[in-house]
Structure formats: structure tokens, C-alpha cells
Amino acid sequence: MKVTAIIPDDLIAEAMELSKSGTVTDTLKIALITYIRSQKLKELGTMVFNEPLEFKYSSQELRDLNRK
Structure with a gap:
């Protein structure tokens, strides 16, 4: 586009x-x-702040899974 x-x-x-x-x-x-990109990161940050991520496994469970 000109x-x-x-x-x-x-x-x-x-x-x-x-x-x-x-x-x-x-x-x-x-x-x-x-x-x-910076605006999209801001939007993502707002989304995570408003609805925090939930993790299915604890850190120890992840370690155990990775060692299998």
C-alpha cells in the first residue's frame, strides 16, 4: 500500500x-x-491477569512425567 x-x-x-x-x-x-507485537502482548497480559492460567500438574508431577 502506498x-x-x-x-x-x-x-x-x-x-x-x-x-x-x-x-x-x-x-x-x-x-x-x-x-x-507490543499491543498484542499487552492484550495477552490483560487476559492472563483477568483469567489466570491454571496448571493441571504440580512441579513434582511434571518432573516425574519428564523422567519417564
């Missing part, structure tokens, strides 16, 4: 430096992928 956006040069320059990419397009791809 997009026109007005983004400050210093912001792009810093993002390019941190991402170590050679083009603005690659920099924006990296930034968007990173942002999407």
Missing part, C-alpha cells in the same frame, strides 16, 4: 538509526511490526 504521511525528519532519522535499516520503508515496517 501512503503519504508527514513525519518529522528527526523522528525518522532516529528510528532508522535504532532499527539499523537502510530505507524509510523498512524502518516503518519494523516500527509497525514492533508496535503491533
Whole structure:
């Protein structure tokens, strides 16, 4: 998709430096992928917080199973 956006040069320059990419397009791809991943992790954290994971086995039972 082709997009026109007005983004400050210093912001792009810093993002390019941190991402170590050679083009603005690659920099924006990296930034968007990173942002999407961080938001998904936040959602997952919220889900786990609201409904904690339950484990079927105790740590000793898992050790015993792994030794079989």
C-alpha cells in the first residue's frame, strides 16, 4: 500500500538509526511490526491477569512425567 504521511525528519532519522535499516520503508515496517507485537502482548497480559492460567500438574508431577 502506498501512503503519504508527514513525519518529522528527526523522528525518522532516529528510528532508522535504532532499527539499523537502510530505507524509510523498512524502518516503518519494523516500527509497525514492533508496535503491533507490543499491543498484542499487552492484550495477552490483560487476559492472563483477568483469567489466570491454571496448571493441571504440580512441579513434582511434571518432573516425574519428564523422567519417564
